[in-house]
Amino acid sequence: xxxxxxxxHMDPDxxxxxxxAVVDWIADYMERVGExxxxxxxxxxxxxxxxxxxxxxxxxxxxxILRDLDEIVLPGITHWQSPGWFAYFPANTxxxxxxxxxxxxxxxxxxxxxxxxxxxxxxxxxxxxxxxxLLGLPRHFTHxxxxxGGSIQMSASDATHLVHVVARGRGDVAYxxxxxxxxxxxxxxxxxxxxxKLATTPHAYALDPGVLRRAVLEDLDRGLRPAIVTSAIGxxxxxxxxxxxxIADVAQEHGxxxxxxxxxxxxxxxxxxxxxxxxxxxRVDSYTFNPHKWLFTNFDCNVLWWADRAPLLDxxxxxxxxxRNAASDSGAVTDLRDxxxxxxxxxxxxxxxxxxxxxxxxxxxxxVAEHIALATDLAARVDGHPALAHVAPRSFALVxxxxxxxxxxxxxxxxxxxxxxxxxxxxxxxxxTRFIRVSIGQTHTTAVHVDxxxxxITGATARAAPR
Amino acid sequence: xxxxxxxxHMDPDxxxxxxxAVVDWIADYMERVGExxxxxxxxxxxxxxxxxxxxxxxxxxxxxILRDLDEIVLPGITHWQSPGWFAYFPANTxxxxxxxxxxxxxxxxxxxxxxxxxxxxxxxxxxxxxxxxLLGLPRHFTHxxxxxGGSIQMSASDATHLVHVVARGRGDVAYxxxxxxxxxxxxxxxxxxxxxKLATTPHAYALDPGVLRRAVLEDLDRGLRPAIVTSAIGxxxxxxxxxxxxIADVAQEHGxxxxxxxxxxxxxxxxxxxxxxxxxxxRVDSYTFNPHKWLFTNFDCNVLWWADRAPLLDxxxxxxxxxRNAASDSGAVTDLRDxxxxxxxxxxxxxxxxxxxxxxxxxxxxxVAEHIALATDLAARVDGHPALAHVAPRSFALVxxxxxxxxxxxxxxxxxxxxxxxxxxxxxxxxxTRFIRVSIGQTHTTAVHVDxxxxxITGATARAAPR
Numbered sequence: 001x002x003x004x005x006x007x008x009h010m011d012p013d014x015x016x017x018x019x020x021a022v023v024d025w026i027a028d029y030m031e032r033v034g035e036x037x038x039x040x041x042x043x044x045x046x047x048x049x050x051x052x053x054x055x056x057x058x059x060x061x062x063x064x065i066l067r068d069l070d071e072i073v074l075p076g077i078t079h080w081q082s083p084g085w086f087a088y089f090p091a092n093t094x095x096x097x098x099x100x101x102x103x104x105x106x107x108x109x110x111x112x113x114x115x116x117x118x119x120x121x122x123x124x125x126x127x128x129x130x131x132x133x134l135l136g137l138p139r140h141f142t143h144x145x146x147x148x149g150g151s152i153q154m155s156a157s158d159a160t161h162l163v164h165v166v167a168r169g170r171g172d173v174a175y176x177x178x179x180x181x182x183x184x185x186x187x188x189x190x191x192x193x194x195x196x197k198l199a200t201t202p203h204a205y206a207l208d209p210g211v212l213r214r215a216v217l218e219d220l221d222r223g224l225r226p227a228i229v230t231s232a233i234g235x236x237x238x239x240x241x242x243x244x245x246x247i248a249d250v251a252q253e254h255g256x257x258x259x260x261x262x263x264x265x266x267x268x269x270x271x272x273x274x275x276x277x278x279x280x281x282x283r284v285d286s287y288t289f290n291p292h293k294w295l296f297t298n299f300d301c302n303v304l305w306w307a308d309r310a311p312l313l314d315x316x317x318x319x320x321x322x323x324r325n326a327a328s329d330s331g332a333v334t335d336l337r338d339x340x341x342x343x344x345x346x347x348x349x350x351x352x353x354x355x356x357x358x359x360x361x362x363x364x365x366x367x368v369a370e371h372i373a374l375a376t377d378l379a380a381r382v383d384g385h386p387a388l389a390h391v392a393p394r395s396f397a398l399v400x401x402x403x404x405x406x407x408x409x410x411x412x413x414x415x416x417x418x419x420x421x422x423x424x425x426x427x428x429x430x431x432x433t434r435f436i437r438v439s440i441g442q443t444h445t446t447a448v449h450v451d452x453x454x455x456x457i458t459g460a461t462a463r464a465a466p467r
Numbered sequence: 468x469x470x471x472x473x474x475x476h477m478d479p480d481x482x483x484x485x486x487x488a489v490v491d492w493i494a495d496y497m498e499r500v501g502e503x504x505x506x507x508x509x510x511x512x513x514x515x516x517x518x519x520x521x522x523x524x525x526x527x528x529x530x531x532i533l534r535d536l537d538e539i540v541l542p543g544i545t546h547w548q549s550p551g552w553f554a555y556f557p558a559n560t561x562x563x564x565x566x567x568x569x570x571x572x573x574x575x576x577x578x579x580x581x582x583x584x585x586x587x588x589x590x591x592x593x594x595x596x597x598x599x600x601l602l603g604l605p606r607h608f609t610h611x612x613x614x615x616g617g618s619i620q621m622s623a624s625d626a627t628h629l630v631h632v633v634a635r636g637r638g639d640v641a642y643x644x645x646x647x648x649x650x651x652x653x654x655x656x657x658x659x660x661x662x663x664k665l666a667t668t669p670h671a672y673a674l675d676p677g678v679l680r681r682a683v684l685e686d687l688d689r690g691l692r693p694a695i696v697t698s699a700i701g702x703x704x705x706x707x708x709x710x711x712x713x714i715a716d717v718a719q720e721h722g723x724x725x726x727x728x729x730x731x732x733x734x735x736x737x738x739x740x741x742x743x744x745x746x747x748x749x750r751v752d753s754y755t756f757n758p759h760k761w762l763f764t765n766f767d768c769n770v771l772w773w774a775d776r777a778p779l780l781d782x783x784x785x786x787x788x789x790x791r792n793a794a795s796d797s798g799a800v801t802d803l804r805d806x807x808x809x810x811x812x813x814x815x816x817x818x819x820x821x822x823x824x825x826x827x828x829x830x831x832x833x834x835v836a837e838h839i840a841l842a843t844d845l846a847a848r849v850d851g852h853p854a855l856a857h858v859a860p861r862s863f864a865l866v867x868x869x870x871x872x873x874x875x876x877x878x879x880x881x882x883x884x885x886x887x888x889x890x891x892x893x894x895x896x897x898x899x900t901r902f903i904r905v906s907i908g909q910t911h912t913t914a915v916h917v918d919x920x921x922x923x924i925t926g927a928t929a930r931a932a933p934r
Contacts, residue, residue, distance in 0.1 A: 008830030009910060010562030012497040019490030022566045026573030027483040040585060044799040047589040051820075053611070055597035059827040062563070069570060073817070076586025081575045088583075088789065091811070093575040095477030096529070099489045101572035103536060105765045106493030108548045108560040116555075118507060119543025122514040130522035144520070154621055155809035165657050182787040183810055190632050190808060192659040236789055292811075298572045299813055320649040321896040322555065322703055322904070332511040341657060341808075342622035343650055344558070344759075346766055350540070360526040363475030429788040437789065443476060 008059055018062045025069060026098065030081075034444070037421035038082045040075055047076035083444040084423040086453060089236070089264045089398075090441030094296035096358035100351035101298055111345045114333035115325045121336055124152060124349035127356060128303055134361055135269035135289070138282040141305040143334065150305035151339040152348045156263035159288040159304035161187030162341060164228060166315045167257035167285075168193060171225030175215060177207040177242060179235040181261060193227060200240065205392055205430070207231060207242035212250050220254075228257035231284075233277055234265025237428060238437075239395025241265070245280025252283070260287040263302070267294035268372065268396045270364050294371070294397075294441045295364065297355050301348050313338055371397040371440045374450050378438060381454055387461040391430055397440040403461070407434040416460035423453045475526055485529045492536060493565065497548075501911070504888035505549045507542055514543035550911040551890040553920060556703070556731045556865075557908030561763035563825035567818035568765055578812045581800035582792045588803055591619060591816035594823060595770055601828055602736035602756070605749040608772040610801065617772035618806040619815045623730035626755040626771035628654030629808060631695060633782045634724035634752075635660060638692030642682060644674040644709060646702040648728060660694060667707065672859055672897070674698055674709035680717050687721075695724035698751075700744055701732025704895060705904075706862025708732070712747025719750070727754040730769070734761035735839065735863045737831050761838070761864070761908045762831065764822050768815050780805055838864040838907045841917050845905060848921055854928040858897055864907040867895075870928070874901040883927035890920045 010018065050072045080091050111120030128150035129142040143149040153159045164174060164187050174188035178197040185195045196219070198211045207229075216226045229251055231242035244260060251258040260281065266289020268274040281287060288304045291297035306312050317338045319328070327333045337343050359367070379394035382401045387409075392400045403409035414427035414436050426437045440450065477485065517539045547558050578587030595617035596609040610616040620626045631641060631654050641655035645664040652662045663686070665678045674696075683693045696718055698709035711727060718725040727748065733756020735741040748754065755771045758764035773779050784805045786795070794800045804810050826834070846861035849868045854876075859867045870876035881894035881903050893904045907917065 004833075006833060008826045008833060010825065012494040015497060015562040015565070016490060016494040018562065019494065019566055019569070020487050022569050022573075023483060023486030023490055026570065027479040027486065029573060030479040030482060039582075042585050044581065044585070044794060044797075045589070047586045048593050051590065051593045053596075055594075055601055055823045055828050057828045059830050060824040062825065065563070065821055065824055073574075073586045073590070076584065076589060077574060077576060078582065078584040080577055080583075088577075091575060091577040093572070095482040095485065096532070098482070098569070098572040098575075099486055102486070102489050102565070102569040103493065105560070105565040105568035106489075106496060107540075107544060108558060108565075108765060109544060110547055110555075110558040110766055114511065115506075115545065116547075117543065117545040118509050118511070119514045119540045122512070122543065123518065123540070126515050126518045127522075129520075134522055155811045157809040157811070161808055168659075182785060182790070186783070186785065187808075191657075192635075236787075298575060299577055299811055300809075316653070318649060318653065320703075322893055323649070324895075327511060330511075341628055341654075342624040342767075344622045344624070344766055354532055356522045357527045357532055358477065358529065359475045361522050361524045363526050366471075366473060366475060426789055428791075 010062070014062070021066055025066065033079055033081050034083050036079055036082065038079050038084055038424040039418065040077060042076050047072060081442065082424070083442050083446065083449045084452070085442040085445070086438045086440060087424045087426045089293050089439050091292060091299050092294060092296055092441055092443045093298045094355060094358070094443055096354040097296060097298045097351040100354040104347040104350045107347060109347050111347055112337040112343050113323060113325065113328060113335045115327045117347070120347045120349065121334060123353055124336065125149070125334060127349050127352045128152070128305070130356060131303060132305070135266060136272065136275045136278070137287065137305065140307055141287070147308045147310065148306045149309045150303050151336050152352070153302040153304050153340055154300045155302050156181070156261060156288050156290050157183035157187060158341065159302050160184055160230065160259065160261060161190055162304070163257070163259045163286045164188045164191035164193055166311050167228035169311070170255060170257055171227030173219050173224050173226050175212055175226070175229040177232065177235070179205045179237050179240050180230055180232055181236045181263065184230045184261060194224070203392065205235065205238050205240035207247060209243060209246040209250050212247065216250065216254050216256070226254055226256055228259060230259045230261055233260060233262035234396055237430060238392035238400045239265065239398040240392065241277045241395065244278055244284065248280045248283040258284045260284050262287060262289040264290065264293045265396050267291070267368055270361070270368055274396070291352055291355070294368065295355065296359065296443055297351050301352060371445065374445065374447060375399050375440045378450055378454065385458070385461070391433060391435040399438045400435050402433060402435040410434040410436060413457065413460050417453065417456050420456050423449070423456060477529070481529070488533055492533065500546055500548050501550050503546055503549065505546050505551055505891040506885065507544060509543050514539060548909065549891070550909050550913065550916045551920070552909040552912070553905045553907060554891045554893045556760050556906050558759060558766050559761060559763055559908055559910045560765045561822060561825070561910055563821040564763060564765045564818040567821040571814040571817045574814060576814050578814055579804040579810050580790060580792065580795060580802045582794045584814070587814045587816065588801060590820055591803065592616070592801060594816050594819045595619070595772070597823060598770060599772070601831070602733060603739065603742045603745070604754065604772065607774055608754070614775045614777065615773045616776045617770050618803050619819070620769040620771050620807055621767045622769050623648070623728060623755050623757050624650035624654060625808065626769050627651055627697065627726065627728060628657055629771065630724070630726045630753045631655045631658035631660055633778050634695035636778070637722060637724055638694030640686050640691050640693045642679055642693070642696040644699065644702070646672045646704050646707050647697055647699055648703045648730065651697045651728060661691070670859065672702065672705050672707040674714060676710060676713040676717050679714060683717065683721050683723070693721055693723055695726060697726045697728055700727060700729035701863055704897060705859035705867045706732065706865040707859065708744045708862065711745055711751065715747045715750040725751045727751050729754060729756045731757065731760045732863050734758070734835055737828070737835055741863070758819055758822070761835065762822065763826065763910055764818050768819060838912065841912065841914060842866050842907045845917055845921065852925070852928070858900060858902040866905045867902055869900060869902040877901040877903060880924065880927050884920065884923050887923050890916070890923060
């Protein structure tokens with residue numbers, strides 16, 4: 001062959017040694033992440049400048065690579081896993097999930113078809129069925145009972161886009177509230193649909209069935225065909241909950257596809273007392289939530305359920321000759337490539353399985369309830385503080401408030417919190433009103449961290465008062 | 468709060484202990500994967516039946532979870548990482564890539580914006596720029612020089628879909644060859660475009676510029692607007708290479724977007740002598756390849772480059788209030804959420820960075836060249852075997868052949884190979900002609916494994932001869 005026998009591969013013994021070192025590095029990171037400033041102090045281009053302009057010609061030692069985790073990577077990390085992370089929504093994680101990612105990477109399977117790794121498909125179908133029960137969703141969402149079923153997607157944005165592609169057969173207009181996540185309008189536009197963002201109810205910021213009905217009728221008058229409405233359980237802005245049942249009535253009247261985006265708050269449905277917020281879910285066409293937000297499972301792990309899988313499969317199934325195989329031809333198996341836009345898929349079900357087993361249903365309920373209790377407690381403190389006002393009711397584990405002195409004071413307060421290094425919140429806006437979102441959900445956030453945040457808030461508002 | 472202080476989390480010490488066990492399990496798996504039957508012997512439903520119908524109520528020990536890797540998972544695994552894996556295309560991997568997946572999961576960052584982890588974005592921009600040079604692509608694909616740039620997507624299917632969404636502004640018809648990967652027509656349809664699959668040249672199965680030009684003119688005559696053509700460097704069927712330069716002429720004549728799908732064969736471009744196959748690439752609008760196929764990087768890791776990022780950003784950028792931040796507003800940073808359909812993103816650049824550093828450019832060239840040499844050698848043996856005939860020329864590391872006795876003999880030969888347990892090939896079809904694809908590219912495939920495959924082929928054809 002004219003080539004040397006030289007090998008550049010890491011052999012199993014080296015893997016074992018270096019692997020232990022990486023595990024130890026992460027364990028150390030877990031121990032110290034709470035002490036690190038949540039956001040890094042780097043200017044644009046500063047991290048890139050530490051990398052050479054070209055790939056190295058010669059192999060580098062793993063020791064050098066590992067060292068650069070501390071010297072190059074860590075200085076540029078925003079610590080989503082800090083217990084002081086109150087920004088955006090959480091992207092929480094856990095030991096079992098991280099180790100499942102490792103095991104999945106080591107197995108290196110590509111689960112596009114049942115035949116290309118039966119365990120990858122069958123464990124996924126089983127655990128998404130488990131979640132149907134854990135979240136109190138209707139049995140027709142299960143593979144076991146059907147005619148629906150669920151699968152793991154990369155993100156709620158992907159899920160919502162895919163739903164809009166499938167619903168496109170029904171018409172050309174998509175509806176959502178003006179508080180819906182940006183991914184709804186984006187997914188609809190990418191799917192080629194026109195989008196109507198509907199005005200929400202005052203104070204609650206929820207989708208108004210009457211407003212939806214009028215919008216649908218106006219579009220019908222114009223000769224357009226309404227296709228789909230997306231309801232949110234927990235909007236990104238303030239955690240608003242749209243009235244699923246009432247929206248389902250309008251959807252039924254006009255033959256609209258009804259999609260539910262519970263990306264964040266879906267995790268709260270492990271608690272039976274929260275399920276009042278999804279009343280009517282037995283009448284929706286699709287439902288999505290992200291275990292990778294608030295259920296201790298690494299990004300990426302979104303679950304998308306269909307009340308009926310037929311329209312999905314009609315839209316996406318096609319079989320080129322190189323994917324034909326006896327198992328698929330028999331009709332006895334599910335090929336998950338038909339459930340998503342991409343063809344290939346990682347073994348993401350492994351982390352969901354490990355998380356559900358490691359925590360048990362009881363453990364998940366316990367920690368989600370703990371986050372909601374922390375938020376409830378914080379909301380009461382906001383209520384009692386003269387310089388602060390809620391901009392919307394506390395929703396699940398999200399508290400949204402402003403400074404009573406107005407936008408400048410609100411932004412100054414957010415900046416003061418974020419400048420502490422120990423806590424990070426998101427400053428956002430409702431129309432022209434600036435406000436602060438405190439989202440509680442990092443795995444290790446406890447009362448200690450919320451107290452520290454509160455001390456910062458009271459300190460900053462006290463200092464600002466004389467001005 | 469009314470809740471107990473009970474914790475269900477795995478603490479850092481437990482993580483350290485269990486993490487070492489998972490690393491050891493993978494190292495053991497690496498050592499024994501070559502001895503395991505490549506495909507599992509399980510009936511549909513058999514793996515699922517080993518899982519309870521409901522999620523466990525109580526937490527389970529990690530030891531039980533780890534034991535089930537052997538007892539439940541492994542019996543249902545198709546071993547893509549076996550050195551006897553010659554099926555589909557490879558999804559190869561390597562020690563540094565697996566460990567980078569672990570580190571990325573441990574950091575748990577979500578890199579949607581520069582500000583949500585500057586290192587995640589800056590390392591990605593730098594390594595995709597490195598790859599521009601490693602693959603001999605034009606400098607205007609780099610972030611450093613522009614006006615283009617690249618980013619990591621989940622899969623070539625996602626990349627191709629996204630390109631069709633962006634190209635939709637130019638018209639309503641998409642073109643590709645009838646040998647293009649199924650994801651091209653699928654991505655085009657999902658984007659809402661009509662698709663023309665064009666007849667290919669005899670023997671080479673390549674896109675014919677004359678056929679493309681006639682199809683475009685016919686559509687123009689019908690009042691349709693041609694939008695985009697996709698050329699393949701290495702089709703999935705037989706590894707056909709479309710004439711990029713000649714297709715670029717037609718694209719230029721008619722204002723078509725020109726996308727190149729080099730999902731598999733892009734990795735071969737690390738070798739300067741292979742770049743003749745991408746002649747004309749400096750004139751294309753977008754180019755995609757999968758390091759997760761043949762560049763020792765775990766799925767998922769696709770790279771998609773744009774010759775000009777403006778049409779992409781015009782299509783996808785929008786900024787809701789909760790994503791506004793000073794760095795983004797300054798225009799000094801790249802927010803990679805604007806480069807993809809999903810919003811969230813894992814720190815996938817870490818594995819690409821670790822792979823490029825661990826192998827060095829020289830190591831990557833060495834091992835890719837080794838696979839091509841093995842395929843070249845196998846192709847010569849097929850040439851010299853009276854019972855076998857190529858159905859297309861050997862392409863990079865893919866050899867496509869049939870049994871001269873026809874389809875039944877070809878399928879029987881494929882079945883005999885796959886029944887050995889040590890080697891796995893894909894049986895496919897070109898029109899009515901069945902053939903066998905031998906794709907060489909698993910990380911640890913060497914002459915030993917190709918020889919064993921060849922012994923099976925010669926044995927099976929010798930036994931079949933008397934019939």
